[in-house]
Amino acid sequence: MDFQICQNTQSPEKFLCLNEECYLADKKHIQCYQCLTKQHLSKNRVVRHVDDFIELEQFINEIKKKQNRRHTFIQMIFQQALDFQKSKVQEIQLSKNADLIKNATEKIEGETTKFLRSLSTLYLEQKFTFPYQNSFHVQYVKFYFENENKYQEDSKQKLGILFSQIEKYMHTLDLDIRTTMKRSYQKLEVLEKQVIQFGKQSMYNKLQLLILLLILPYLVYLQFNQFEILKYQKQQEQSVQIQDYLIQEILNQKDKFSIIEKRLEELQFNGTQDIQKLNNTLVEVTDGFQKLKIRFDTFKQSSTINQEKTMINIQNNLEVLQKNISDLNNKEGILQSQIQQIQQKVDKISVKESEQQKYLEEYKRIKQGEVRKVKELIEIIKQKNLMRKIIQLKNYVYTLKNFKDLIKIHLNLPKRKLKDFELIYDELFDKPILIYTMMNIQQKVYKYEGDNPLLCLGGLNIENLEKIDLIACDFANDMLNPTFDSDKATKSRHGDIYWYQVQESSFGFAPNEKIKLLYCDDYDEESEYRLSYWYNLRSSSGGRRLGKQLLLENSTKHRLQLYLLKPIFE
Ligand SMILES: [Zn+2]
Ligand SMILES: [Zn+2]
Incomplete structure (x- = not known):
C-alpha cells in the first residue's frame, strides 16, 4: 500500500476516523496522524474520537x-x-x-x-x-x-x-x-x-x-x-x-x-494464516510501488520528448527573430553612420537646423517601419498555430460528414470499407498490450497537440482476413480515454459505443455501460458486441474476449487490429 506524504508534516497519510460525524462529512478522509489529531482537538485541548482512529x-x-x-x-x-x-x-x-x-x-x-x-x-x-x-x-x-x-x-x-x-x-x-x-x-x-x-x-x-x-x-x-x-x-x-x-x-x-x-x-483460530496474508499484502504493496515507479518513469520520458520538441520550435522562432533584430541593428548602424556624416556636415558647413530635423524624422520613420515588420513576423508565428487548429477542425468536420456511418460497433465488416485507413497495430492475441505499447500507439495517433483522428479497434479470426469479425470506430479522444470503474464503461460522444481502459485490468468496448471486469469483461456472455483485451502488467497475456468467445487468452488464431484514418488536410 503506497501512501501520500503530508505537505505539512512529511509523515505518511495513513490514518482515518471512523466516527459517524467524520465519515459522513464530505472531505479528505485519509490524513497523517498529526493532522488527524489536530483536527480533532476541542477547545479544552482534548482529542475527540480517539478510539475511532484506525490505520488504513x-x-x-x-x-x-x-x-x-x-x-x-x-x-x-x-x-x-x-x-x-x-x-x-x-x-x-x-x-x-x-x-x-x-x-x-x-x-x-x-x-x-x-x-x-x-x-x-x-x-x-x-x-x-x-x-x-x-x-x-x-x-x-x-x-x-x-x-x-x-x-x-x-x-x-x-x-x-x-x-x-x-x-x-x-x-x-x-x-x-x-x-x-x-x-x-x-x-x-x-x-x-x-x-x-x-x-x-x-x-x-x-x-x-x-x-x-x-x-x-x-x-x-x-x-x-x-x-x-x-x-x-x-x-x-x-x-x-x-x-x-x-x-x-x-x-x-x-x-x-x-x-x-x-x-x-x-x-477463526488460525492467526498465523492471517499473518501470512499480511505478508502477502506487503509483497503486493512493494510490487504496486514498483509499478507506480515504472509508470511515472514512462510518463516522465514522454513529457521530456514533448518538451524537447517545443524547445526546438522555440529555438527556430528565436533564430528568425534574432536574425531580424540583427538586420535591424545593421540598418541602425548604417543610419547612425549617416547621422554621423550629417553631424560632420553640420559641424563643417553648419547646415541649418531644419535640415538636421529632416534627417532625424527620416530616421524615425525608417525605425518605425522596422518595428512594424517585427510585429508582423510575430503575427505570422501566431497564425501558424491557428492554422494547425483550423486544419484539425477541417479534418474533424470532414470525418463527421463522410464517416458518420462508421462510428458504431460492426459485425463482419468487409475490409474494403477501411481503404482510407492506415493499419497501425496488427498482432496475434498472444501478444500482451502493456503501458509501453499503449504509449507507442498514442504517439502514432496524436501527431500534433490537439489531434483527434478517427480510429477503429477490432478483432478477427485469421482464417478470413477479408472481413473483421467485430470492430468499433470512434474518435481517438473517446477510444483512448483512461477509465477507472470495473463495472461501468463511458459513453462515446458520437454514438452508442461504450469505452473503457482500466489499468491492471483490460480495455475494450461494449454496447451499453454495463461491464464486469474480473480482469476482462465477462458481462452478458451471449453478447456479440463486446471486445475486451488484457491490459495488465502482471499477467503479460494477450486476448481474451471477442464477442461470444470469452476464452481467447493468448489465441494464435485471432488478431487484434487498430486502424487510423489518414488525414485529408495536413
Ligand atoms: Zn472524528
Ligand atoms: Zn498531515
Whole structure:
C-alpha cells in the first residue's frame, strides 16, 4: 500500500476516523496522524474520537476479510438451494407423465434460479474497488460496520421461503393424483352397489343373464380401475423410497454443514494464516510501488520528448527573430553612420537646423517601419498555430460528414470499407498490450497537440482476413480515454459505443455501460458486441474476449487490429 506524504508534516497519510460525524462529512478522509489529531482537538485541548482512529491498511484488510466470509456464506446457501432443487427434480422424474415432468422441472428450476439471482444482486455485487478511493469512502465504512448476522439471517429466511414454496407446489401435484384416485373409488362403490342390488333381486333370475351382459362393460371398466389402484400403490412405494432418500440427503447436508462449521472455526483460530496474508499484502504493496515507479518513469520520458520538441520550435522562432533584430541593428548602424556624416556636415558647413530635423524624422520613420515588420513576423508565428487548429477542425468536420456511418460497433465488416485507413497495430492475441505499447500507439495517433483522428479497434479470426469479425470506430479522444470503474464503461460522444481502459485490468468496448471486469469483461456472455483485451502488467497475456468467445487468452488464431484514418488536410 503506497501512501501520500503530508505537505505539512512529511509523515505518511495513513490514518482515518471512523466516527459517524467524520465519515459522513464530505472531505479528505485519509490524513497523517498529526493532522488527524489536530483536527480533532476541542477547545479544552482534548482529542475527540480517539478510539475511532484506525490505520488504513488494517481498515482495508478487515473489509477484505469480511468480503471473503460473506462470499463463502452465500456460496453455501447457493449449494443448499441447488441440492434441494436436484432432489425435487429427481422426485418428479419418478412420475410417468412426460408433460408433468417438463412443466414441474421448469417451474422448480425457474424458482431456484430467481432465488440465486436475487441473492447475488443483493449480496455479491461489490459497491467499491481496491485500492482505496476517496469517492467510495462512505461505502467502505458502511461495509466495515455491516452486521453480518443480518445478511446471514436474511438469506437463510429467503432459502426457507424458497423451500416452502416448492414444497407447496409439489403438494398440488400430489393432490391431482389423489383426486383422480378418489373419483375412481367413488365410481367403484356405485358399481358394487348396483351389482349387489341385482344380486338381491333373485326373482328376476331370468333377466339376470341379460343384466349381467348389460353390465359387462362396467365390469371391464372396474377391472381397469383396479389396474389404476395397483399403479397408485406402486407410486406410494416409490414415494416412501424417496422419503428414505431425502432423510439420507438431510443427514448428508448436516455432515457437510458440520464440516463447514469446523473449517470456519479453524479459520477463526488460525492467526498465523492471517499473518501470512499480511505478508502477502506487503509483497503486493512493494510490487504496486514498483509499478507506480515504472509508470511515472514512462510518463516522465514522454513529457521530456514533448518538451524537447517545443524547445526546438522555440529555438527556430528565436533564430528568425534574432536574425531580424540583427538586420535591424545593421540598418541602425548604417543610419547612425549617416547621422554621423550629417553631424560632420553640420559641424563643417553648419547646415541649418531644419535640415538636421529632416534627417532625424527620416530616421524615425525608417525605425518605425522596422518595428512594424517585427510585429508582423510575430503575427505570422501566431497564425501558424491557428492554422494547425483550423486544419484539425477541417479534418474533424470532414470525418463527421463522410464517416458518420462508421462510428458504431460492426459485425463482419468487409475490409474494403477501411481503404482510407492506415493499419497501425496488427498482432496475434498472444501478444500482451502493456503501458509501453499503449504509449507507442498514442504517439502514432496524436501527431500534433490537439489531434483527434478517427480510429477503429477490432478483432478477427485469421482464417478470413477479408472481413473483421467485430470492430468499433470512434474518435481517438473517446477510444483512448483512461477509465477507472470495473463495472461501468463511458459513453462515446458520437454514438452508442461504450469505452473503457482500466489499468491492471483490460480495455475494450461494449454496447451499453454495463461491464464486469474480473480482469476482462465477462458481462452478458451471449453478447456479440463486446471486445475486451488484457491490459495488465502482471499477467503479460494477450486476448481474451471477442464477442461470444470469452476464452481467447493468448489465441494464435485471432488478431487484434487498430486502424487510423489518414488525414485529408495536413
Ligand atoms: Zn472524528
Ligand atoms: Zn498531515
